[in-house]
Amino acid sequence: AQSVTQLGSHVSVSEGALVLLRCNYSSSVPPYLFWYVQYPNQGLQLLLKYTTGATLVKGINGFEAEFKKSETSFHLTKPSAHMSDAAEYFCAVSVWAAGNKLTFGGGTRVLVKP
Amino acid sequence: ETGVTQTPRHLVMGMTNKKSLKCEQHLGHNAMYWYKQSAKKPLELMFVYSLEERVENNSVPSRFSPECPNSSHLFLHLHTLQPEDSALYLCASSQDNTAYEQYFGPGTRLTVT
Numbered sequence: 022a023q024s025v026t027q028l029g030s031h032v033s034v035s036e037g038a039l040v041l042l043r044c045n046y047s048s049s050v051p052p053y054l055f056w057y058v059q060y061p062n063q064g065l066q067l068l069l070k071y072t073t074g075a076t077l078v079k080g081i082n083g084f085e086a087e088f089k090k091s092e093t094s095f096h097l098t099k100p101s102a103h104m105s106d107a108a109e110y111f112c113a114v115s116v117w118a119a120g121n122k123l124t125f126g127g128g129t130r131v132l133v134k135p
Numbered sequence: 136e137t138g139v140t141q142t143p144r145h146l147v148m149g150m151t152n153k154k155s156l157k158c159e160q161h162l163g164h165n166a167m168y169w170y171k172q173s174a175k176k177p178l179e180l181m182f183v184y185s186l187e188e189r190v191e192n193n194s195v196p197s198r199f200s201p202e203c204p205n206s207s208h209l210f211l212h213l214h215t216l217q218p219e220d221s222a223l224y225l226c227a228s229s230q231d232n233t234a235y236e237q238y239f240g241p242g243t244r245l246t247v248t
Binding site: 025053055057062063064065066067070072111115122123125126127128 | 139141144175176177178180183191225227235236237238239240241242244
């Protein structure tokens with residue numbers, strides 16, 4: 022079965038600083054990987070996804086993530102944090118063999134300081 | 136309306152009440168899902184429907200009863216809930232139940248008193 026671990030349940034960054042959210046997965050077969058964002062009182066919105074092909078994936082709002090198979094990681098970055106990036110971020114994995122069910126990490130809440 | 140909508144957005148109910156959560160998707164998808172999001176716990180998949188048939192039930196207590204009358208609508212009927220059932224209930228849809236991309240609604244915040 023696949024699993025996801027997000028390191029750090031809370032991250033605090035200054036406005037304009039680099040945002041780095043860590044995600045490691047476990048899967049015995051090639052995974053599909055996702056980052057979702059949840060703003061207060063809202064549902065989850067897909068930020069970006071990796072399925073096949075280029076390992077550096079660009080998403081919405083200036084975020085990107087890199088799939089590193091050797092490290093079983095899919096870390097999310099944004100070069101310069103904006104106040105509007107304050108939200109909770111979820112990494113998720115699915116595999117074809119498991120019917121593409123999404124398995125989510127525990128989430129990382131991002132606080133952006135002015 | 137676009138995307139996935141859920142009503143009500145907030146619900147407070149007593150343990151002896153019966154209530155229903157409603158989800159509607161306007162994306163032409165064939166699969167719909169219920170998730171439970173509790174504080175300090177990862178999202179939990181509860182039910183999966185594909186073409187109005189339940190294809191997955193993740194050991195959810197019988198006090199939660201899903202209904203999918205057509206591919207656009209999904210309900211979650213609630214009765215005799217417990218305080219630990221208080222959570223955000225999220226609905227999602229996808230092209231089909233093997234599609235990896237899911238679209239989420241805003242959720243219903245449920246409080247059981």
